[in-house]
Amino acid sequence: MKSFWCERAWLPDGVASRVLVRAERGTIVDVSTVDTIPLGCERLYGMVLPGFANAHSHAFHRALRGRTHADGGTFWTWRDRMYALAEGLTPDGYLRLARAVYAEMAVAGVTAVGEFHYLHHGGNEMGEALRQAAADAGIRITLLDACYLAGGIGQPVTGVQELFSDGTAERWAARVADLPEDGNTRVGAAIHSVRAVPRSALSLVAGAFPDRPLHVHLSEQPAENEACLEAYGLTPTGLLHEAGALTPRTTAVHATHLTAADVGLLGSTSTGACFCPTTEADLADGIGPARELSDAGSPLSLGSDQHAVVDPLLEARGLEHGERLRSGRRGRFAPAELVAALTNHAALGWPAAGRIEPGAPADLVAIGLGSARTAGCAPDQVVLAATASDVTTVVSGGRVVARDGVHETLGDVGRLLEAVL
Template structure:
């Protein structure tokens, strides 16, 4: 048995001081308050949060950071650059890239990632590369294997899109059923979008794995909404609802361009919504109705998506700042609500994680309170001041995986990424 003494801790009931966490086989066995640090227990300074959950990742997109801004363009021109990258990857090169990307997440406080995976080309070699990469980086993985059958509504896949397609929903489901789960990996499903999965296949994909998380890109761009309305006479959200795809195990990613009816359908069904604020800003997607969704009943989560930035604390702050820009009002989300979104592991199929509580995985993120960014901040509001640069220690499953921005097993992440890229 090991343990950690936390100067300050974000517990389910709120912040507390001088918290002793005992650990056995990666799980928290006791949480108590003690003034004296017991022998053999590691001290974690600052405010210690539960491990952060990155609910939406495309690991290979990290190779595009800082390389797509020269000519402005749109989401759709950015997509062409992404396709070109996807066409060059092999299982071996993807393993090296994803390992570095997951290491970058680990030093930023991420202890579990939902990988929205569509680079499979009818086989599971790429998925196995992601499994290995996450394990070596010390990050739990939910492999959200995406069904991708069309190049647009009513259009066949073309060119590099053929690497994404299994041909039919049945063949997709048969291949996903062959993926293995283990102590570090869970398997989920994904509808890439209503653009990429025809209407007649949506119900099959939505119901193929009813006990696993289901994710879907939803209304990221107005053009997607227009195409769906033209083809089916309804919004993408309504189309998914009619296919039985909106459920408490479902997470809709982005949800940027939603009608009031869409918000109601998502909330009433308990469908979660994952916001990816830095990606949505980078791609000029827009600002989605986050507060309205939360009020309607949709649990919120956060993702770094294309990894223009890997900084969960910045994503949380950007969620609130986006609401301020959209509405002209401050305090749309309380700090506790931002922490709940930061630590929403249930969205990616790890419902026991994301809490400093007995029975939960011992995932801890110690954030400094004495840096140039956080000095003087109220500890219960530090989520609105800190960045990934303030993450001092990251513990995953009771094991320290990163200290002061350096990965314990893989070393300096900048060097690791530089060698790969």
């Protein structure tokens, strides 16, 4: 039995003080308030939130941080740099890179990551590297294996894209079926995009694993919408709906350039929407209709995508700030709504996680309230003031994995990343 005393904790019913969390075999078994701090328990000061879920990651993109800005350009020119990086990766190199990236996430409060994985290289070695990297970093992983069959609508894969493709949806499904799950790993599916999966294959991919999470890049760029409308007479959302791909287990990533009808389809099917505000700003993607999607019935989640920043608190704040910029109004999302998006583990197939209550994984993130950023802020509004630099202690599955920005087993993350990059 492990015990954690929280000066303040974000419980399902609101913020409470002097909270004792007891855990056994990585799962919370009791939550109570106490007057006296029990001997032998881990003390977590400040504001303690449930562990964060990074619902959309491309781990290898981290190697591009701070290296793509000199010449300006667009999403499409950035993609060329990304392809060049992907071509040179090996399973061993990817293990070392992903381990460092996941350690960077762990010290920032992430306890589960959704890895949108398309670097297949003809097999499952790269996926196994990602699984091992997450285990080494002490966070759970949902490996969202992406089907990637075309270089664009009506275009074959060429060059490095051939490393992403299984050739057919049937071969993709057979390979994914060989990926085992374990206590730290879920395996889900992904439609890379309507650009990369032809209309004829969408239904097969969407239905291949009906009890697992399904993610898809959706309408990240206007050019994607234009090509889809020209080829099929449907928006990407409409095409996915036709294929039966919009369901409560589906998460649409980015969902930036949507029509009102698209928003209605996503909401009415309870399809989730994952926003990645720092990436969407970095790549000049645009600002999606987050408030409208939430109101329509789409659960929201957050991701760091290409890892221009690994800071879940900045992603949460970016969600609200994007709404303020596009609407001219403050408070589009209440702090509790931002925390719900920040801790949406259900989008990754871990429905019990993301809450401090019995039966949930013992995932706890302590945020200091005495820094230059957080001093004087109301504890229940800390999500709108703190950054990852304010994360003091991270507990994943009942085990402390990070303290004050240093990983408990992997050490200084900056040095770890420097050695890899």
